[in-house]
Amino acid sequence: MKLIIDHKSPIPLHVQAERLIRELIKEPEYQAGKLLPNEVDLAKKLAISRTTLRQAINTLVNEELLTRKKKVGTKVAHEKISSKSMNWLSFSQEMKARGIPIKNYELHVSWVYPEEYVANFFEIKTDKKILKMERLRGSSEEAFVYFISYFHPRIGLTGDEDFKLPLYEMLENEHSSIAILSKEEISARVADKNLAAKLEIEPGSPILFRKRFVYDQGERPMEYNLGYYKADSFVYTVESRRTI
Template sequence: MKLDHNSDKPLHIQAEEILRGFIESEEYKNGKLLPNEVDLSKQLHISRNTLRQAINKLVFEGLLVRKKGYGTKVVKKGIVGGVKNWLSFSQEMRMLGIEIRNFELHVSLKRPAEEISTFFHLDDISDARCVVMERVRGRKEYPFVYFISYFNPAIPLTGEEDYTRPLYEILENQCHIVVKTSKEEISARLAGEFIAEKLEIESSDPILIRKRFVYDVNNVPIEYNIGYYRADSFTYTIEAER
């Protein structure tokens, strides 16, 4: 419960590490509320804004849940399936023998939304801009996925790179960044007008949404990626061994 105010490590990261300890403890796993923000910020000798930044990160990761007028508690873990070895989209399609076509490719510089700045640990989002890549990809005959990728502003990308090349090849060869870990979330919904136009389907058709949170070998967040897939063209499989 003690933070090092002389450390090079930001205080909100130190607070996040302490909260992760709470999350793993039996006491809080069983549903006990975390101390309220006022008390906890006093115990840690940090501002409530700094503490809230740490809490927001863990809420965003789905590890904590916060209810107004009630408090913050650890999310009880459900049954989760994971994939040990993950591939980039290009690698996945190559293994399946599918020839991929780019229907759209846009690169821009944008200020990140709050949840994305939280993922990248951005203290001040007013001046930070992410390189954002949007791609509609699919078979030769029709598109089946719309990707949006946000990249950590700390990465030396300019937006002028050749994004027709494999993404992680660019990061490794030009930025000396080797990606290692991908955390994923899968959900479903109806397409809506915007996504339907991108994927050439009806707005009432179902889509699958695949969020990827990509980290490098040093566990630094690199990419926040959202993929919107035609449900008739994408199946997510999980293999588990006992």
């Protein structure tokens, strides 16, 4: 395959390099264990710095798609058994399945300039406003989760949509944007003053933090979602099924 980067593209060079390497390592010769071209030669061929190239390679190493050995080189990692949730739903659908009526305590929609990490996920510039939705939600007794969602401008949201509807159903029905793939990162955090006030807990209390990266039917990024869950009121369950 041709190793070419478009230096006039608005897509960052390290992102282009990452995509290029993702395609390169699908080639049979690299799947068979052949070492990737060394960083000096590859960076020179792509006309980018070694730092930029290393940023792309490090991403794939962190995803365990590549392995790197000092004085040996970089090559495709051996395939590992993957444990993934077999199903995911919108929050409304999750709670409906558990028989819990949902209440919106707060719902705010605004247009904001994206932070760099959001813009990088959407592969857009930071000088164009995108829709941001904030929701404080929970049961009739208490609020136990605070969501922040950012949406790709490609979807065509106006801000006048009824965001009280199940989100992914609304996006599909009104904008033909179908959520197909979800990738999640879950970690523990402590609540700052703002989160503590919203969730009615003490500052410094433990919370469950979830990042959700949602992709459409073309596997293009459509939503960047942050969820802050009250730890003593919510259990996050992941179901994995073994295929035999």
